[in-house]
Every structure is written in structure tokens, then in C-alpha cells.
Amino acid sequence: MFTGIIEDLGTVTDLKNENDNLHLTLKCNFTSELKIDQSVSHNGVCLTVVAIYGNKYTVTAIKETLDKTNLSGLEINDIVNLERAMKLGDRLDGHIVQGHVDQTAECISIESQNGSWIFTFKYDSSLNNITIEKGSITVNGISLTVVNSRKDEFSVAIIPYTFENTNLKQLKKGSTVNLEFDVLGKYVQRIISLQR
Template identity: 50%
Template sequence: MFTGIIECTTKVYKFNFYKKNLYITFINPFSYEIKINQSICHNGICFTIIHVNEKTYSVIASEETLFRTNLNFLKIKDEINLERGLMMGERLNGHIVQGHVDTTAKILKIENRNGSWLFFFKSKKKLTTKVVEKGSIAINGISLTIITCNQYTFSVSIIPYTYKKTNISFLKVGDIVNVEFDILGKYISKYIINYNDMFILK
């Protein structure tokens, strides 16, 4: 489990396909603080470490992960947001993030608001029951608050700290990002749909 509060960024060192899986190696910013089998959120994707040394570490992306995320656009030296798993007893400063990407979204517009930035996105999936204004959403693993939303588009505001601390400052119009909807909203949405189906059947 994660909170969407990015610890640092790293760069893609190398990657290669083996059958339908993608093996990715990143530069290690944590030295020996991480270990094999540990989970780290990369741009909103929860990966398990399979190899680690002082300079690099490696993970595997399955076919399902490649289908759900923006990994097909990955390039060497890409800047990646990182967050290690939440430790028990810590404050939940963002929102509950699982690291299970729901869909991707394209950046439609970026507005400089003289001290902050407004990012506008178009989701690959319909958003009707997934997002609400002032609700939480994770973009490339970053916990953000939704400003506006409709069936397919939504916007978020980025403060200077987030802009400098994460890879969002490297993004441009047309780029594809990973999106994870609020898990609480997804459970409530599913409950309501199932309840309505039961009521109709009766």
C-alpha cells in the first residue's frame, strides 16, 4: 500500500522483453535500503524487486501491466516517480494508493497559473462513476485532488513543491500518464451498481 507522496525520482537504466514480459532496470537511489521481494511504486505501478545492487535494481512487468499502463512508451533515461510501501504507524499524508493502475490518460493542456499549474487530461476509460470534484486521484503515482471532471476529461492543480519533486515537470501535452482511481470510490461505485441490479431483478 502507498499514499501517493513521492519520495524521489530515478531514471530508466535499461529494459528488454522476454516473451510477453518486460524486464526493467532502474538506477538505485536508495543504495542498500531496499531488498529483493520489496514492493516499490513506479509512476503509480507497484513492482516487486527481483534483483538489486548498490547502483541498480530490476523489476518485471507482466503482459497485464503492459496493457493497463503507459509502459509501452518507456524510454531509456525516462524520469520515474518512486514511493516505497507505507510503514505501519505513519501518517497517511496522501490517500490510499494500491499501485494498481486502472487506465491511462493523455495530457490535453497545461496552464501556467503564475505559481501553480493546471493539467488537463483525457482518460482512456469513462469517468462517470470513478471521479468526483475535490476527490482524490493518482497520476503517475502522485496523490492529487481533482478540480474539474466530466465523462472523459478531468483537471488537477500542481503546486510548486510537487512540480519540482516529481516527474510531472518533464511532462508535455500529448504525453500518456498512469491513472489510479480512488479505491474507496471504486468500492462504493460497485456496491451501488450491484444494489441497483438486485433491485431491478426483484
């Protein structure tokens, strides 16, 4: 489990394809504290540390993960939002995040608001994922609050701290992001769909 509060920004240092898998090597400030088999969220995707060397570590994304996330589009030197799994008993500063990406979305606009930003994303609503006004959404692993909810798009308001300390500052119109919808909302949606 994660909280959606980004702990560090990692830099992609190597990408290796092996069959349908992609091995990603990154460096970050907490590499020395990692251990093999540890779960780390990468742009909201829970991946297992499989190797550590110096200030770098490697994780593996399988085809299922690559098909449903933006990880297949990563390039060397790209910046990735990172969060280690939360410790039992810690404060939950964001919301409950599983690290299981539901789908991707396209950034369709970025508006500067004189000290903050409004990012708007469009997603495929046929997959039955929903947002609600003032509800939680995870974008590239970041716990955010929905400020404008529509059938197939939503907006989030970004404060300067979040903008500077995540990879949101690198997004452009047309960028693809990972989405994890609120787990409680997903269960409610499923229950309602079974009653129809």
C-alpha cells in the same frame, strides 16, 4: 499500500524484453535500502524488486501490467516517480493508494497559473471510473486533488514543489499517464452498479 507521496525520482538505465515481460532496471537514491521481494511504486504501478546490483535494481512488468499502464512506453534515461510501500503506523500524507493502475489517460492541456499549473487529463469513461470535485486521484503515482471533474476528464492543480520533485515537469500535451482512482469511490461505484 502507498500514499501517493513521491519519495524519489528514478532513472531508467536498462530495458529488456523476455517473452511478454519487460525487465526494467533503474537507479535511485534509496537503492541501497531496497531488498529483494520489496514492493515499489513506479509511476503508480506496484512492482516487485527482483534483483539489486550497486545503485541499480530491477523489476519486472508482465503483459497485463504493460497493457494497462504507460510502462511499455518507457525509454532509457526516462524519469520515473518512485515510492516505497508505507510502514504501518506512518502518517498517511496523501491518500490510500494500492499501486494497481486502473487505466491510462492523455494529458490534454497544461496551463501555467503564475506560480502553479493546471493539468487536464482525458480518460475512457466507459470503464466506469469516476472522479469527484475535491476527491483524490493518483496520476503517475502522485496523490492529487481533483479541481475540475467531468464525465471523461478532470484537472488537478500542481504546486511548485510537486512540479519540481515529480516527473510532471516532463509531461507535454499528448503524454500518457497512469491513473489509479480512489479505492473508496471504486467500491461505491461497484455497489451502485450491482443495485441497478
